[in-house]
Amino acid sequence: MSRDIFVVIEHLRGKVADISYVMLAAARVMAQATGGQVVAVLLGHNAQGLAGNLAADRVLYVDHLALADFTSAAYQTVLESLLSEHAPRAALLGDTSIGGDVTAWLAARLSWPLVSSCRGVSAEGDVLKFVSQTCGGKIMAEGDLPGPCALVMMVPGGYKPEQGQSAQPPQVTPAAAPSLEDLRMVVENYAEPDTSDVDISREPILVSVGRGIQTQDNIGLAEELAQALGCPVCASRPVVDQGWLPATRLVGKSGKIVKPRLYLALGISGAPEHAEGMGESEMIVAVNTDPAAPIFNIAKYGTTVNLFDLVPVLTEKIQEAKSG
Numbered sequence: 056m057s058r059d060i061f062v063v064i065e066h067l068r069g070k071v072a073d074i075s076y077v078m079l080a081a082a083r084v085m086a087q088a089t090g091g092q093v094v095a096v097l098l099g100h101n102a103q104g105l106a107g108n109l110a111a112d113r114v115l116y117v118d119h120l121a122l123a124d125f126t127s128a129a130y131q132t133v134l135e136s137l138l139s140e141h142a143p144r145a146a147l148l149g150d151t152s153i154g155g156d157v158t159a160w161l162a163a164r165l166s167w168p169l170v171s172s173c174r175g176v177s178a179e180g181d182v183l184k185f186v187s188q189t190c191g192g193k194i195m196a197e198g199d200l201p202g203p204c205a206l207v208m209m210v211p212g213g214y215k216p217e218q219g220q221s222a223q224p225p226q227v228t229p230a231a232a233p234s235l236e237d238l239r240m241v242v243e244n245y246a247e248p249d250t251s252d253v254d255i256s257r258e259p260i261l262v263s264v265g266r267g268i269q270t271q272d273n274i275g276l277a278e279e280l281a282q283a284l285g286c287p288v289c290a291s292r293p294v295v296d297q298g299w300l301p302a303t304r305l306v307g308k309s310g311k312i313v314k315p316r317l318y319l320a321l322g323i324s325g326a327p328e329h330a331e332g333m334g335e336s337e338m339i340v341a342v343n344t345d346p347a348a349p350i351f352n353i354a355k356y357g358t359t360v361n362l363f364d365l366v367p368v369l370t371e372k373i374q375e376a377k378s379g
């Protein structure tokens with residue numbers, strides 16, 4: 056076992072995902088405790104340029120045509136080989152669709168323990184500790200990171216992406232890929248998202264509704280508020296699953312990643328799968344009657360008043376302010 060902390064860099068279509076930087080920030084905390092290095096693992100094809108701003112001590116870069124696009128088959132094969140060869144103290148992957156496709160598989164193949172939904176790490180002496188969100192983010196579970204090697208799936212929220220970025224390019228070391236000839240999975244093409252509707256990922260203000268909105272008819276309340284603010288309405292998954300808003304408005308793991316200047320969450324609990332899509336918003340304001348709702352862990356401002364009491368008054372006040 057080595058003392059290094061590996062971070063599997065998540066990237067899509069030429070852009071490093073923010074969760075990669077979040078993981079690098081967490082890895083630095085761990086490596087300071089173990090005395091090892093932060094090693095970024097970058098898999099791709101002609102993707103070396105993505106290493107430039109990674110806050111890692113070094114980058115292990117595997118270049119192969121089969122890694123040009125993410126497939127779980129190719130990533131699993133390469134990561135199993137790299138991790139069993141280097142045996143780092145911990146390997147961090149995103150608790151994302153991509154991370155979810157490979158990490159449990161790796162844990163089974165390598166017989167390494169797996170901590171999921173990890174939001175933060177710390178150390179007491181040389182003992183590494185983790186904090187994981189469970190039960191939709193309502194419970195924070197703390198524990199010692201089991202060893203000698205462990206897999207950790209990170210959710211956003213515990214670290215700012217900027218903490219995992221560096222102006223100093225890291226040293227990049229090419230690593231050999233195992234045979235990737237017999238993969239049973241290839242990417243044929245990307246299905247582009249529907250562009251006929253508004254692109255919520257580009258909007259500076261979003262009013263977002265969750266299950267707390269109760270019925271389709273009540274969406275109109277949020278729409279009036281959004282109209283007053285000059286922004287669209289988006290939603291958590293239950294609202295979209297009910298067909299009350301189209302899938303183009305879904306925020307989260309299975310929807311869009313949004314980073315508006317203001318994200319006004321109405322009746323949304325803040326489950327990790329939702330937070331994954333909006334946790335990096337500049338300012339989150341939450342309206343939720345449950346003071347223990349996890350959305351308050353990431354909100355800058357919050358209130359526990361009933362959204363049905365608040366929204367009409369808020370809409371009226373904004374309309375008044377705008378007309379006056």
Ligand SMILES: Cc1cc2nc3c(=O)[nH]c(=O)nc-3n(C[C@H](O)[C@H](O)[C@H](O)COP(=O)(O)OP(=O)(O)OC[C@H]3O[C@@H](n4cnc5c(N)ncnc54)[C@H](O)[C@@H]3O)c2cc1C
Binds near residue numbers: 268291306309323361
């Ligand atoms: C693989 C996978 C992918 C997923 N992808 C996504 C995704 O992309 N996006 C997503 O959002 N979810 C996703 N989910 C679902 C996610 O786990 C949660 O179930 C979902 O986010 C909960 O939505 P919610 O907060 O609207 O509902 P709830 O968790 O039911 O929360 C409703 C909240 O409304 C509050 N409330 C009720 N009435 C009022 C009122 N009158 N005034 C104010 N507050 C009120 C309640 O206190 C509660 O906190 C995914 C789940 C899985 C397993």
